[in-house]
Amino acid sequence: MTKTRLPSAHVGPDAPRGSGPGQAPELLVLLCSVASAAVTVAQPLVLGHTLDLLLRGGGAGHWPALSAGLLIGEVLLDGLTALFTGRCTAAWTASIRSRALTGLLHGVPHHARPYSPGDIATRLTLNAADAGGAPAARAALAASLVTPAGALVAVAFVDLWVAACVVAGLPALALVLRAFARDTGASVAAYQRVQAQIASRLLEAVHGAVTIAAAGTGPRERERVLAPLPELGALGGRMWVLHGRALARSGVLVPLLTLAATGIGGVRLASGSLSVGDLLAVCRYAQLAAGVGGAATLLGAVVRGRRARERTLALERLPVLAYGTRCLPVDGPGDLELRGVRVLRDGREVLHADGVRVPGGTTAAVVGRSGAGKSVLAAVAGRLIDPDEGQVLLDGVRLDQLTRGALRTGITFAFERPVLGEGTVAEAVAAGPRCVSPEEVRQAVRAAGADGFVRRLPRGEDTPLPQAPLSGGELQRLGLARAFAHAGRLLVMDDATSGLDTATEYEVSLALRRSVRPGTRLVVAHRPSVAARADQVIWLEDGQVRAVAPHRELWKDARYRTLFGAGDDSDPSPRQDRGSLPERVRP
Numbered sequence: 397m398t399k400t401r402l403p404s405a406h407v408g409p410d411a412p413r414g415s416g417p418g419q420a421p422e423l424l425v426l427l428c429s430v431a432s433a434a435v436t437v438a439q440p441l442v443l444g445h446t447l448d449l450l451l452r453g454g455g456a457g458h459w460p461a462l463s464a465g466l467l468i469g470e471v472l473l474d475g476l477t478a479l480f481t482g483r484c485t486a487a488w489t490a491s492i493r494s495r496a497l498t499g500l501l502h503g504v505p506h507h508a509r510p511y512s513p514g515d516i517a518t519r520l521t522l523n524a525a526d527a528g529g530a531p532a533a534r535a536a537l538a539a540s541l542v543t544p545a546g547a548l549v550a551v552a553f554v555d556l557w558v559a560a561c562v563v564a565g566l567p568a569l570a571l572v573l574r575a576f577a578r579d580t581g582a583s584v585a586a587y588q589r590v591q592a593q594i595a596s597r598l599l600e601a602v603h604g605a606v607t608i609a610a611a612g613t614g615p616r617e618r619e620r621v622l623a624p625l626p627e628l629g630a631l632g633g634r635m636w637v638l639h640g641r642a643l644a645r646s647g648v649l650v651p652l653l654t655l656a657a658t659g660i661g662g663v664r665l666a667s668g669s670l671s672v673g674d675l676l677a678v679c680r681y682a683q684l685a686a687g688v689g690g691a692a693t694l695l696g697a698v699v700r701g702r703r704a705r706e707r708t709l710a711l712e713r714l715p716v717l718a719y720g721t722r723c724l725p726v727d728g729p730g731d732l733e734l735r736g737v738r739v740l741r742d743g744r745e746v747l748h749a750d751g752v753r754v755p756g757g758t759t760a761a762v763v764g765r766s767g768a769g770k771s772v773l774a775a776v777a778g779r780l781i782d783p784d785e786g787q788v789l790l791d792g793v794r795l796d797q798l799t800r801g802a803l804r805t806g807i808t809f810a811f812e813r814p815v816l817g818e819g820t821v822a823e824a825v826a827a828g829p830r831c832v833s834p835e836e837v838r839q840a841v842r843a844a845g846a847d848g849f850v851r852r853l854p855r856g857e858d859t860p861l862p863q864a865p866l867s868g869g870e871l872q873r874l875g876l877a878r879a880f881a882h883a884g885r886l887l888v889m890d891d892a893t894s895g896l897d898t899a900t901e902y903e904v905s906l907a908l909r910r911s912v913r914p915g916t917r918l919v920v921a922h923r924p925s926v927a928a929r930a931d932q933v934i935w936l937e938d939g940q941v942r943a944v945a946p947h948r949e950l951w952k953d954a955r956y957r958t959l960f961g962a963g964d965d966s967d968p969s970p971r972q973d974r975g976s977l978p979e980r981v982r983p
């Protein structure tokens with residue numbers, strides 16, 4: 397059989413990336429900031445000229461009104477800048493966050509495996525907010541350079557000597573900023589990494605709170621969660637030191653520069669080259685030109701945002717599954733076939749299945765020891781992942797050639813730990829690739845053996861899930877109900893009945909046959925009763941298919957029996973099921 401290497405995932409044009417809010421919000425911030433900077437630069441000239449006119453004793457004409465207008469204009473523009481900065485930051489944060497989340501949800505699951513839940517939470521919250529603030533900070537940074545540049549031009553217009561003095565001091569300020577941008581970049585990246593590490597450990601601890609309490613390992617766990625804290629503190633301290641150093645250096649340089657400019661301006665006033673108004677203007681311009689040092693804060697926000705964006709992009713660009721254009725043949729029976737399938741993880745073969753067939757309408761149980769590759773086989777069979785080699789076919793059509801819709805309506809999954817959201821019970825069951833009527837929801841709930849406890853909920857099937865305290869087995873049954881309500885021609889159940897007692901599980905298996913859309917079933921199982929009820933069993937060992945045969949035949953093999961703790965004897969009745977089940981489900 398030819399082995400085909402398939403592109404397992406791609407980041408293509410149809411990848412669900414979405415787009416950002418565009419340049420408009422950033423442009424508005426830039427326009428308002430530049431306009432505000434222009435007004436700031438115009439003010440000393442106008443004020444100086446107004447002062448000269450008033451000192452001369454004649455009327456100042458429209459100049460006082462113009463000065464007042466500029467002041468009011470500056471206040472209004474600053475207000476607008478703050479408003480647009482907020483809107484720009486909110487729009488970008490929402491966009492970055494939703495794109496990262498979309499990338500994560502559409503990404504091939506095993507590519508997201510290196511990211512722990514805490515790390516993901518940090519990327520989606522703190523990092524998305526920092527990255528979202530960067531465009532507005534970038535616009536403000538660009539505008540903040542307009543003021544010193546404009547001030548420099550204006551001061552040159554008033555007096556070249558003072559302008560030369562300001563120009564002489566600017567390289568020192570530029571060096572301060574450059575050093576700040578360089579040093580702060582590395583610290584910010586390390587800070588964000590350690591921050592995510594702590595969040596990740598904390599989330600693990602919250603998740604395992606019961607285990608920690610039972611084992612009495614609280615203090616040790618606390619130490620483990622907080623272990624990176626000193627490093628975080630040191631990195632945070634270093635960032636403040638860098639920030640403080642940049643501000644202190646510019647804080648010394650700015651007054652020195654202003655002082656030197658004022659001194660030269662004073663000499664020029666004494667020699668009659670400058671008026672009092674001119675002196676007022678050049679002093680203010682020297683201050684504004686030296687204000688380039690104040691850009692350190694904005695520069696810090698831009699650097700932090702850039703590092704944070706790299707972290708959200710990692711989620712956004714997770715490879716996604718590519719879909720084809722084909723549909724399943726109408727009324728196909730649900731024949732499943734695995735041809736030369738190989739799945740590799742970290743260079744290790746975790747599944748090799750060649751020539752495995754599950755005829756349409758039959759049930760196949762997948763059994764094997766823990767780590768044998770059962771879940772990997774289930775994921776490949778329902779195309780949650782693509783094999784690294786080989787093909788999976790449903791009714792003769794390669795799964796990677798199916799459209800997304802055909803794939804998800806044709807194949808349904810039920811899992812051990814379903815995630816059902818925060819809607820009502822009925823909404824949770826109805827959610828899926830196709831519309832489901834309330835009657836179908838009720839029927840599926842009954843088939844999954846969930847109707848009893850759903851009835852006892854405060855508002856029955858209209859109870860919101862967060863207000864429904866469900867056991868693991870009850871949650872599993874709701875997950876089953878959802879899968880039953882949407883059952884396609886292939887239903888994959890990955891340990892989806894592990895939380896059910898044997899009798900309930902038997903009832904569910906009967907209902908599955910009678911009340912759920914007929915089709916092919918692939919059932920990952922640990923119980924012999926499940927394997928016994930299946931038409932055939934796919935027995936996996938270390939990722940290899942050891943045998944495909946009915947349970948009663950495999951039962952003759954002592955090694956197979958040990959899978960179910962049945963020992964070396966050839967007693968066909970699996971111990972854990974004896975006594976609790978009707979005779980016919982025994983092997």
Ligand SMILES: Nc1ncnc2c1ncn2[C@@H]1O[C@H](COP(=O)(O)OP(=O)(O)OP(=O)(O)O)[C@@H](O)[C@H]1O
Binds near residue numbers: 742765770771
């Ligand atoms: N994304 C992955 N990266 C690395 N290894 C993986 C990945 N997914 C699965 N594996 C490995 O593949 C092997 C098979 O895993 P799988 O989850 O299929 O086992 P299983 O038979 O379902 O086990 P269990 O009964 O305990 O659930 C395991 O050794 C597992 O560590």
